[in-house]
Amino acid sequence: MDKVKNGKSMLNITDLHASIGGTEILKGLNLTVNPGEVHAIMGPNGSGKSTLAYLLSGHPSYEATSGEMLFDGQDLVNMLPEDRARLGLFLCFQHPTEVPGVRMDHFMRAGLNSVLRSKSLDEMDVLKFDKFLNSKVDIVEMDRNLVKRSVNEGFSGGEKKRNEILQMAIFDPKLSILDEPDSGLDVDALRIVANGINQLRSEEKSIILVTHYQRILNYVVPDKVHILINGRIVKSGGKELALEIETNGYDNICLLYTSPSPRDGLLSRMPSSA
16 A cells, blocks of 8 residues: 555656767656655666666756656755755665775764754764664664764675665655665675665655665565666566566566667668759
8 A cells, every 4th residue: 555645756757868968868768756654666777767866866967858847846956966865865875985084983973963953853962872773883884983984985785885874873864766786795794784774764854775686685575576677667567577677687677668669660661853
């Protein structure tokens, strides 16, 4: 059953088209996410999964050329990334970057206080934030000494992914967009990251989980699974759809939704009028 609060969905994407560098990537994407739901977005490489994630978060390299993105009834298309974050949007990066010279705990406190100010709430001083941070690190089984280091500097791949989920716990967003949080993880790191995600699920918060493989969905069970092919969501279902992809791959779906129609073939063989 759809988890709609007061008859309102959290995210509504309608006929969304988007480009990067003049090349159209999303070609009429539609998606609705209700409060409390976890949606998995699956698809082959180049299908537009990461484009959707970056577009929602406001990455300046990605341009919505037409369509609508409504988050809690507010239009995201022309909204600045920092304003989206204050509204409650959070992006977990597929490849978290290192920021030398900026301590992880200082970075997170500054980000959290920015959110608190936007809500007219009291900011956290250093002592209060340290206590708050210590209450969250166990969610991702992270060494407390890591948060005293520069952002992601010298972190392993698994530590970087755990750090992203830790930030999700600190900022407590309404909608978390997780871009391939399982990529490059061994079985133990995958279990830790997935367990952290599950601890942060709630009836009020929603998650869009972008992944190429279904293995993380063995741990984080989604409410809905969507298959993204050639810039469009072409099929939706439950977790069984992810298992179908695991068994059969994307090839058949790709052929069905990317092959030219017979009419296109006939037109290509007609003589030019030039």
